[in-house]
Amino acid sequence: MRKLKLQMQISLDGFVATENGGLDWMTWDWDDELKEHVAALHVPVDLILMGRNMMPGFIDAWEAQIDDPESGKFARLMVDTPKIVFSRTVESSDWKNTTVANGDLTDEVNQLKSAEGGDIIVYGGASFVGSLIKNNLIDEYHFFVNPVALGKGMPIFGDLDANLTLKLIIAKGFKCGVAALTYKPLKK
Numbered sequence: 001m002r003k004l005k006l007q008m009q010i011s012l013d014g015f016v017a018t019e020n021g022g023l024d025w026m027t028w029d030w031d032d033e034l035k036e037h038v039a040a041l042h043v044p045v046d047l048i049l050m051g052r053n054m055m056p057g058f059i060d061a062w063e064a065q066i067d068d069p070e071s072g073k074f075a076r077l078m079v080d081t082p083k084i085v086f087s088r089t090v091e092s093s094d095w096k097n098t099t100v101a102n103g104d105l106t107d108e109v110n111q112l113k114s115a116e117g118g119d120i121i122v123y124g125g126a127s128f129v130g131s132l133i134k135n136n137l138i139d140e141y142h143f144f145v146n147p148v149a150l151g152k153g154m155p156i157f158g159d160l161d162a163n164l165t166l167k168l169i170i171a172k173g174f175k176c177g178v179a180a181l182t183y184k185p186l187k188k
Helices: 032-042 055-064 072-080 105-114 126-134
Strands: 004-010 015-017 045-051 083-086 098-101 119-122 140-145 166-173 179-185
Touching: 004 015, 004 032, 004 105, 004 126, 015 126, 032 072, 032 140, 045 055, 045 105, 045 126, 055 072, 083 105, 105 126, 119 126
Parallel strands: 004 119, 004 140, 045 083, 045 119, 083 098
Antiparallel strands: 140 179, 166 179
């Protein structure tokens, strides 16, 4: 069975964006070791999931970086990897390697997880990820904790009906100030 991995940048106080969706608080000057850590996370991945609100910014940003000497190789990987965007309002996509899923989230994700292939990674947005968490669909949590507290913003754990207990697998700090924390749920 394929694993569904969540990769998400998060503030020290647990937010993934400001209240209006802003991301200007994130640390963007990643050191080489952190870039290698993220690249290694993607080695077994052959499918990307995201919510509709995340789609335009995510896809356009990576397409704009394809020719960049520093980020182009990873950008090419992000553009070329098949993507499924979950939406209740959009029925198709013009973006390269991107399809839209409109069915029941839990059913569709479980079908994807039981299909042949490598790991699946999800990026966001906050509401979409919150639904995946609430429905117990995430197999690994990869948080990149930025050295900033927002005070308020968009959470991803706000809709839990019960405690979510996780086991810490990896905790690693990087020179740029970001800490990578990897967790697995104790109960699925």
